[in-house]
Amino acid sequence: MKIISSPSEMNALTRAYRKNGATIGLVPTMGALHQGHVSLLATSAARADVTVLSIFVNPTQFGPAEDYGRYPRAFEADRGKAAAAGCTVIFAPEVDGMYPPGHRTIVEVEELGARLCGVSRPTHFRGVATVVLKLINIVAPDFAFFGQKDAQQVIILKRMTTDLQVPVTIEICATVREADGLAMSSRNAYLSPQERRAAPAIYRGLQAALDRYDHGERNSAPLREAVVSCVRAEPLMQPEYIDIVDTQSLHYLAMVSSTALIAVACRTAESGTRLIDNIVIGGSL
Amino acid sequence: MKIISSPSEMNALTRAYRKNGATIGLVPTMGALHQGHVSLLATSAARADVTVLSIFVNPTQFGPAEDYGRYPRAFEADRGKAAAAGCTVIFAPEVDGMYPPGHRTIVEVEELGARLCGVSRPTHFRGVATVVLKLINIVAPDFAFFGQKDAQQVIILKRMTTDLQVPVTIEICATVREADGLAMSSRNAYLSPQERRAAPAIYRGLQAALDRYDHGERNSAPLREAVVSCVRAEPLMQPEYIDIVDTQSLHYLAMVSSTALIAVACRTAESGTRLIDNIVIGGSL
Numbered sequence: 164m165k166i167i168s169s170p171s172e173m174n175a176l177t178r179a180y181r182k183n184g185a186t187i188g189l190v191p192t193m194g195a196l197h198q199g200h201v202s203l204l205a206t207s208a209a210r211a212d213v214t215v216l217s218i219f220v221n222p223t224q225f226g227p228a229e230d231y232g233r234y235p236r237a238f239e240a241d242r243g244k245a246a247a248a249g250c251t252v253i254f255a256p257e258v259d260g261m262y263p264p265g266h267r268t269i270v271e272v273e274e275l276g277a278r279l280c281g282v283s284r285p286t287h288f289r290g291v292a293t294v295v296l297k298l299i300n301i302v303a304p305d306f307a308f309f310g311q312k313d314a315q316q317v318i319i320l321k322r323m324t325t326d327l328q329v330p331v332t333i334e335i336c337a338t339v340r341e342a343d344g345l346a347m348s349s350r351n352a353y354l355s356p357q358e359r360r361a362a363p364a365i366y367r368g369l370q371a372a373l374d375r376y377d378h379g380e381r382n383s384a385p386l387r388e389a390v391v392s393c394v395r396a397e398p399l400m401q402p403e404y405i406d407i408v409d410t411q412s413l414h415y416l417a418m419v420s421s422t423a424l425i426a427v428a429c430r431t432a433e434s435g436t437r438l439i440d441n442i443v444i445g446g447s448l
Numbered sequence: 449m450k451i452i453s454s455p456s457e458m459n460a461l462t463r464a465y466r467k468n469g470a471t472i473g474l475v476p477t478m479g480a481l482h483q484g485h486v487s488l489l490a491t492s493a494a495r496a497d498v499t500v501l502s503i504f505v506n507p508t509q510f511g512p513a514e515d516y517g518r519y520p521r522a523f524e525a526d527r528g529k530a531a532a533a534g535c536t537v538i539f540a541p542e543v544d545g546m547y548p549p550g551h552r553t554i555v556e557v558e559e560l561g562a563r564l565c566g567v568s569r570p571t572h573f574r575g576v577a578t579v580v581l582k583l584i585n586i587v588a589p590d591f592a593f594f595g596q597k598d599a600q601q602v603i604i605l606k607r608m609t610t611d612l613q614v615p616v617t618i619e620i621c622a623t624v625r626e627a628d629g630l631a632m633s634s635r636n637a638y639l640s641p642q643e644r645r646a647a648p649a650i651y652r653g654l655q656a657a658l659d660r661y662d663h664g665e666r667n668s669a670p671l672r673e674a675v676v677s678c679v680r681a682e683p684l685m686q687p688e689y690i691d692i693v694d695t696q697s698l699h700y701l702a703m704v705s706s707t708a709l710i711a712v713a714c715r716t717a718e719s720g721t722r723l724i725d726n727i728v729i730g731g732s733l
Contacts, residue, residue, distance in 0.1 A: 174613070267559055268577075268611035268612055274552055326553035327582055328582050329585055
C-alpha cells in the first residue's frame, strides 16, 4: 500500500493506473476510521481495481466554533485498517497542499446546502463540495464511495457531480451501526458514557417511524412524532432538527408519497457532541 | 466537421478521441465569431489533434438588465468560419442541456470576480466560471484557449483550474484588433457609426500608457492618466473603469514594479455598448 501526500504525485499515479486500464475507487474520509469507513473501502476494493483512501481533515468544512482542532486524528491505526480492507493507496495531503496561498475558488450547491445541517453549519457543505471536487480531480476515480449516514452530503455531491458533469459515479453505502443501532461516527469518541447509553434513542426513533410507515402511515406529522418521542425520552439528546424531506430538493414533505428522507441531528447535553442519523423510506437515495 | 448539441454525446466523442491518443483543444465561445475567435481556433488546430469549438450563449453570465436576448447569434456563418479555421467539432448545446431543471451548482472565484468588470456585473464571473468548468468536464480537453481581451476572465479561469486541480492547460492568445486598434468583439456590431469611429481611443490610450512605461515611467498615476486623457477626448466613450492592477490579485498598484494589467471598460453614449480592452506591461498573464 502506497502513502502519498503530494496532490500532483497522486494525480500522476492514478493517471498511470488509468492508462493501464485499471478502474479506480475513491473513499474520501477525514480519517479516524471506523467500521463504516472500512465497509466503504471493502466495497471499493470489490468494485474497482485500485482503491484510494483519502484522509484529510478539511478545514473549510468546519465552522469557526467547531471541532476542527480536536477532530480525532489516528493515522497509524488508519493505515492498518486501510491495508486490511484492501486499500491500494492512502492519499493524505497537508492543508497547504490542498489550499496553497491564493486559493480562492469555492463550489456551492445552492439551496440544498442551506437546509437540515446547513441551518447550524452554513458554510459546511460549501467546504465539502469544494474539497470533494478537488479530491475527485486529483484522484480521477471512476467511483467515489460515501456512507448514507451523511445523507445530505451525498445528495449534495450527487447534485454537484451531475450539474458540473464530473465524470464519476457516486456510490452510496448503507450506514454501519453499533450493535445497539448507533450509527458509526468518528465523533462517537467524544461521547460520555451516559451519552453513549442514551445515543441509540435516535435510531430507535427512526425505526419506530419506519414501523409506522410499514403499517401504512403516510402523514409526515405522526411519522415525525414517532422519532421525536423516542429522542425526547432521553434528556441527554437535544434535537437540532428532526425532519421528513424530499430526497432531491430537501423540502419538507407533508405526505410521504414516494421516496423520503427522515433526518435527525442532536447535540448531546454533556459533551456537546453533534450526532446525525437518517433513514430513507419508500425508495433509496 | 461534426456538430453536436448533446453534452453526453460530446463527452463520449472526446473520450473516444482521447482513448485513441489524440490531444484535444477547446475554444469556448458564445458564437458570432470574429477574427479573434478564428485565431483561437487556428492556434488550437496547430497545437492539438482535435479542436472543439463550443458555441453557447450562457444565460448565467448575463445580468438581468444585460443583452442576453439580443446577443448576436450567427450559427451558419460561424460554421463556415470554424471549418475554415481547422475546427473538428462544434459543440452547440441548448440551454436546457446545460442547465436542466434542478441545476443548483455554482463555482465562484472569491474576490477576483468582484473587481474590475465585477463591480458592474456582480454575477458575471460566477456564471463564466461555472459554465467553463462544465464545458471542460464535458469536452475533457488538454488545452482551453482564451483571448487576452478578456483578461479578468482568463485570470479567474486560471485561478479556478489551479484551485480545483482541473487537468487542463489554459492558453492565452493575443488580442486580435481591427486596423485602427479596436479590439475585436462580437459586441462591436452594436456600435453606431460615430461610436465605431470614437472607439479606437481606448487602444490609443493603452498605447500611450505603454509608451510612457517604455520610457521609464513606473508610477501608476501618470500611466493611468495617459489612458484617461485619450478616452476622455472622445465624449462617446464613457469610462466605467480605467485601472492598473496586479495580474494575480487584481489589487490596485501604486507602482508598476513587475507585471501589471492596465484594464479599461467603457460604455458608449449612444448605443450603450460596453467595450473592454487591456494591455499587460512588465510581463505577461
